[in-house]
Amino acid sequence: MSRMRRNWTPEEKAAIVLELLREESTLAEIAKKYDVSQQLISRWKAEFLSNMSAVFDKKNENIEKIQREHEDEKEHLIKKIGELTLDVDWLKKKQVQISQMKKKGR
Structure with a gap:
């Protein structure tokens, strides 16, 4: 076994x-x-x-600095993705509202 x-x-x-x-x-x-x-x-x-x-080794400090920068950039990109998702959702909602208004106007 x-x-x-x-x-x-x-x-x-x-x-x-x-x-x-x-x-x-x-x-x-x-x-x-x-x-x-x-x-x-x-x-x-x-x-x-x-x-x-x-x-x-001083190079370790550089690695840690790069890791911190990477984390900061990652947080920024996650925030940006959230903002863009809200924008897309809002635009989809408005598109539906506009198409419904056009149907009522006919």
Whole structure:
């Protein structure tokens, strides 16, 4: 019987790797505690160590700035879509009213 593949959030992975880096428990103990293979935890640790300099990288600030700008633009576009939807609905309503007036005038 095969096991379902478990998806770990980045927060969970970080917590497990930090626990390993504290060296309060062995890799085997941590793997057993979280029911994760030792190889997978070792891979997470290697990935963490290779990417930890990114925390202090100024490029991350640029990424966050771009994300904020993207969110602002998204909010603006959602607002604009709402306005245009109201305009279209109003025009459809007026079109129906005008066509009814023309029918009565005949």
